[in-house]
Amino acid sequence: MSILAIETSSERLGVALVDEQRVRASYEVLAGRTHAIELPKAVQRVLAAGEETLASLTGIAVSIGPGSFTGLRIGLAFVKALAFRFRMSIIGVPSLDVLASNALWSPRLVCPVVDAKQRKVYAAWYRTAEGKLEKRSDYQLVSVEALCAALPSEPVLFLGDGIGVYRQQLEAALGDRGACAPPELWWPNAATVGRLGLERLRDGLQDDPATLVPMYLYGHDCTIRRPAVPTPASPS
Numbered sequence: 001m002s003i004l005a006i007e008t009s010s011e012r013l014g015v016a017l018v019d020e021q022r023v024r025a026s027y028e029v030l031a032g033r034t035h036a037i038e039l040p041k042a043v044q045r046v047l048a049a050g051e052e053t054l055a056s057l058t059g060i061a062v063s064i065g066p067g068s069f070t071g072l073r074i075g076l077a078f079v080k081a082l083a084f085r086f087r088m089s090i091i092g093v094p095s096l097d098v099l100a101s102n103a104l105w106s107p108r109l110v111c112p113v114v115d116a117k118q119r120k121v122y123a124a125w126y127r128t129a130e131g132k133l134e135k136r137s138d139y140q141l142v143s144v145e146a147l148c149a150a151l152p153s154e155p156v157l158f159l160g161d162g163i164g165v166y167r168q169q170l171e172a173a174l175g176d177r178g179a180c181a182p183p184e185l186w187w188p189n190a191a192t193v194g195r196l197g198l199e200r201l202r203d204g205l206q207d208d209p210a211t212l213v214p215m216y217l218y219g220h221d222c223t224i225r226r227p228a229v230p231t232p233a234s235p236s
Contacts, residue, residue: 001058002050003201004043004082005194008035008075009067009095010114010161014190015042017050018198023191025050035074054082059089059206061197063188065215066122066139067095067114072214080209089206091197094215098188098196099160100126100133103181108155109136113162113170116141121162122217123147141217148173159185 002024007014013035016026025046029038047053062079065072083090099112106128114122120141127134140147144166151174158170159181170178200206 001198001201002052002056003059003061003089003091003194003197004046004054004057005061005190005197006039006043006075006079007063007095007098007188007190007193008039008071009063009065010071010187011068012187013038013042013071014188014193015039015046016190016194017046017052018191018194020198023194024052026191028187028190035071039074039078054086054088057086057088059091059197059201061091061093061193061200063095063098063193064092064212065095066116066141066217067188069214069216072216076212076214080212083209089201090209090212091200091205092207092212093193093196093200094139095188096122096124096139097126097133097135098192100124100135101192101196102185102189103157103159104128104131104133106157108157108179109152111147111151111156111158112160113144113147113158113166114160115162115165116217119143121147121160121166123162125151125156139215139217144169145173153177155179157181161186 002019005016012030014028017024027042027046096112100110103110111125116122124139125137155177157179163180
């Protein structure tokens with residue numbers, strides 16, 4: 001059973017080909033251009049390297065956020081088109097789960113923090129045991145202050161691009177209880193999207209391409225504003 005995995009929730013674009021034993025091919029880049037330009041080429045490169053075709057895949061896993069509004073729209077639209085065309089299973093994977101999986105080895109509480117702009121972060125916290133991840137909170141859109149106040153009173157490992165913006169606040173709020181992961185662990189990994197997608201697929205879980213939507217949390221992130229309508233001039 002082989003699946004294609006696509007991660008577009010952050011600045012880093014990732015594509016991976018994963019089966020039940022290994023990662024057969026992967027490609028990741030901190031895309032300077034839009035994901036819409038890079039994604040088709042990345043998929044072609046990964047499939048060629050893994051000696052696979054779209055028609056022979058079991059399914060396709062995709063990160064569903066929270067994260068970049070534009071990136072999530074691009075990734076999900078691309079995946080839905082492939083799923084409909086090739087009649088593949090589609091599996092949505094929350095991006096915070098993917099990010100937290102970068103620290104499965106940590107004995108600390110694991111808390112991904114993703115910059116959500118407007119002085120807020122996307123966050124959740126997890127415990128890890130025997131290589132398994134257990135989510136212990138809801139997915140949240142909160143201020144750093146509110147997040148730190150809500151965290152359990154125990155050592156915490158933060159990871160995610162929110163560290164680049166809020167490191168001083170996180171360290172000041174938690175003191176010795178808080179630790180920040182190095183930058184190489186700040187990004188969701190496409191191969192992990194694939195692994196988590198395979199786990200869901202083995203459990204008989206998949207999503208309907210017609211109804212799967214990104215996890216936004218930020219209500220007005222997905223609001224398209226209409227152009228302002230000029231006010232008619234008052235008759236003279």
